[in-house]
Amino acid sequence: MISREPAVNFDRVRSDSDTRPAQTDTLITLPDSPVRATSIRATAQVFEDPKSVALLSRLRQIAPSEANVLLTGETGTGKELIARHVHALSRRWHGPFIAVNCGAFAESLVESELFGHEKGAFTGAFSARPGWFEAAAGGTLFLDEIGDLPLKLQVKLLRVLQEREVVRLGSRKPVPIDVRIIAATHVRLEEAVAAGKFREDLFYRLGVVVLGLPALRDRPGDILPLAQHFLAVYRQRLGQGNVPLHPDAERKLLRHPWPGNIRELENAIHHALLVSESHQIRAEDLQLSSLSLPDAATGPADSAPQPAEDTLRQVLLTLFERPPADLFDRIEDTVLRTAYEHCRRNQVHTARLLGISRNAIRSRLIRIGVIDARR
Numbered sequence: 001m002i003s004r005e006p007a008v009n010f011d012r013v014r015s016d017s018d019t020r021p022a023q024t025d026t027l028i029t030l031p032d033s034p035v036r037a038t039s040i041r042a043t044a045q046v047f048e049d050p051k052s053v054a055l056l057s058r059l060r061q062i063a064p065s066e067a068n069v070l071l072t073g074e075t076g077t078g079k080e081l082i083a084r085h086v087h088a089l090s091r092r093w094h095g096p097f098i099a100v101n102c103g104a105f106a107e108s109l110v111e112s113e114l115f116g117h118e119k120g121a122f123t124g125a126f127s128a129r130p131g132w133f134e135a136a137a138g139g140t141l142f143l144d145e146i147g148d149l150p151l152k153l154q155v156k157l158l159r160v161l162q163e164r165e166v167v168r169l170g171s172r173k174p175v176p177i178d179v180r181i182i183a184a185t186h187v188r189l190e191e192a193v194a195a196g197k198f199r200e201d202l203f204y205r206l207g208v209v210v211l212g213l214p215a216l217r218d219r220p221g222d223i224l225p226l227a228q229h230f231l232a233v234y235r236q237r238l239g240q241g242n243v244p245l246h247p248d249a250e251r252k253l254l255r256h257p258w259p260g261n262i263r264e265l266e267n268a269i270h271h272a273l274l275v276s277e278s279h280q281i282r283a284e285d286l287q288l289s290s291l292s293l294p295d296a297a298t299g300p301a302d303s304a305p306q307p308a309e310d311t312l313r314q315v316l317l318t319l320f321e322r323p324p325a326d327l328f329d330r331i332e333d334t335v336l337r338t339a340y341e342h343c344r345r346n347q348v349h350t351a352r353l354l355g356i357s358r359n360a361i362r363s364r365l366i367r368i369g370v371i372d373a374r375r
């Protein structure tokens with residue numbers, strides 16, 4: 001089933017209108033704002049596998065309520081997309097949707113970004129700024145990678161959720177808040193709670209409704225429809241004509257374990273369209289890693305992974321089979337992408353694994369389009 005329901009709201013980028021936005025494939029970027037907000041994109045969504053159909057109907061049930069939602073699932077399973085969907089189907093659809101990656105900022109910065117600050121609250125606070133909680137008023141605040149929130153801030157977040165008010169850094173005046181929280185994590189929070197790394201009371205407050213997103217390998221009925229969907233999206237973007245999937249390519253897609261889930265499938269299809277030299281996508285056009293990610297349930301959440309020697313070997317073999325002109329750039333980019341997925345999209349772990357600074361990792365990931373500069 002291709003859902004044509006609006007996946008986003010456009011209120012922050014359009015004038016006062018009380019009608020729901022029409023579905024569109026336009027990429028829209030939020031205007032500069034004192035708070036971080038991601039660009040928003042309305043896309044068709046694929047929910048074909050029975051597991052996804054069940055997820056969609058659960059989501060429609062819970063969306064209209066005001067309950068906080070906790071989304072769990074491996075990286076790339078569509079947590080942010082589902083969060084946008086819940087928002088679009090909620091009574092808050094006309095308010096802002098603000099996505100915040102709690103793991104992307106230093107502890108000192110997250111606090112002022114989330115809760116805001118007054119002028120002079122700390123060195124460099126030249127003017128007062130509202131935080132994400134205030135900016136999301138009337139809408140939804142999506143707290144991604146909530147498991148990365150430092151304990152000190154977990155205490156503060158819990159208080160904000162209980163009191164329904166926020167106090168900016170450097171101020172004593174409480175400001176009432178009106179947001180629905182959707183949090184997401186790719187680690188098992190129950191285990192972080194047991195290990196004393198995540199507060200149990202906050203876990204229950206955030207997870208009034210818990211939605212587990214199945215890994216792509218556990219919903220095989222979605223693989224080919226998603227591949228067709230991404231083929232259509234990227235064909236249109238690249239201005240290409242119809243490029244069908246060869247049956248061997250379909251078999252290869254169905255056999256792959258998809259450790260990077262839907263994002264990995266999207267990248268594989270995009271890449272295949274770029275390198276395909278025939279009128280169809282052949283199996284050899286699909287560059288799939290042999291990477292198998294450590295299970296989030298068994299792998300410790302905060303330990304750096306070991307170098308993925310098998311993966312690197314596979315990457316090099318693939319490149320040397322068909323060496324492109326810009327070989328060294330391609331090797332660097334591919335190693336970085338693979339290491340980043342291996343580290344479950346954790347920039348600090350990727351930096352540690354590759355022995356480069358986190359800033360260097362971040363700017364390269366932005367340059368090659370893996371992450372959004374605004375996040």
Ligand SMILES: Nc1ncnc2c1ncn2[C@@H]1O[C@H](COP(=O)(O)OP(=O)(O)OP(=O)(O)O)[C@@H](O)[C@H]1O
Nearest residue numbers: 044045046074075076077078079080081262263345
């Ligand atoms: N059901 C779907 N139909 C079509 N595209 C999808 C679907 N689910 C996810 N995608 C696409 O897959 C990509 C990854 O999805 P998303 O960013 O929501 O995953 P995520 O679980 O939030 O990832 P992470 O844990 O790394 O933050 C996005 O480009 C998204 O648009």
